[in-house]
Amino acid sequence: MLDLVYKGILKFNEEKTKILEVASSVTFIETKKNKIVVDTSAKSKTEDLKIYFKNKKINMDEINYVINTHDHFDHVSNNDLFKNAKIINQSNFKELNDPEIEIMETPGHTFDSISVIYGDYLISGDASPLKNNILKERAPGVFVDLELALNSIRKIKSLNKNIVTGHDGILYKNEY
Template sequence: MNIKWKATALRMGELYVEKSSLTYQKDVGDHLWIPMWATALSGGGYNILIDTGIHELQWVEEHIGLCRQQSDETIIEALRTGVGWSPEDVDIVINTHLHYDHCGNNRLFKNARFYVQRKEWEAAHNPIPCQEPIYLKKLFNSEAVNYFNWKFVDGEDEIVPGVKVFLTPGHSEGHQSVLVNTEEGILCVSGDVSNLLENINENLPAGILTSTKEMYSSMEEVRKRAQYILPGHEYSINKFQCSHFPSIVKRVNVQ
């Protein structure tokens, strides 16, 4: 059975960042607002959500930096207006990684199974010092998700027909990206192995990372596998056109 999924990008608010935190040693001193994207997958027999956004605007502003979120960019409203779901309708949550802006609302999805790389789970509980501020354990421990609802992946695995995860470390130790079979072609929901389309097209690592070498390898793996990419913080996507993003974020091959 060749299942074709529909992917809808859901905007979870915006962060104000120095651009070189996204583009390694490039555009130092430039600042911009970047969106945080979650992605809903529908049409294949399951309701799947990739990443869940931030849990609390105030916490982000106090511990990370400037952040803004409109009323329709909370996870509940974005799901309702984007795909017509409530949290109870979600069957599967895939976390690309466990940084605060990718798993913040896991606690809301009481009926879901959660997929994360085993390496990421272990790293999140014992992070290297530079990553400690961006892991918040209460977002993914038993306060948020019943331990038995977690499914730990080792490397590459097909979650359901037409949806596959694969290991893309570098931004975090156990980062994973998601391949989705869509009508337009193979889409990679990249998480933060590619914060921006610029990363993948210019072979430019992110500025926040655990391994520069692994980032290069992970980006090359994405280019080999996917025709389209939805980066974790790409700002060229309009939230009102989010279900049509493949035409906007088609990637190119680095020569």
């Protein structure tokens, strides 16, 4: 089971020169073995996360893993809410013990970017922060390596999965 807890936001001023608000998407996955949260968003979303898990009657202490797609504040700031979860990132993703989850390295936005594959879904983090990154095969607005970023976009797109973007909700495979 996969559920989008929060779809993310990336709001700019009119000139698109300054970010006014930023918070990553948050995804909850329940496999046969584990309860997993992918990215925990910015501190501005703390209450939203608490309300979601309360409404779903899921104890946040029962989350086994938090997977961070990369280490930017708008993706990791609520990790502390999941007190018993093992934090998984690019440096230790092989320690994730769940046969239903696959981790794929997707560098470009950062060198440590990863994406999470679960069934028919791929959670891209900021390898694809917006739907248009996939639709127009454009690198994220912020990247450490343009070629790596474009290669990651192409790799993600080639898998033909529903894509949970970093800040723009879900791009369904029938839309691209």
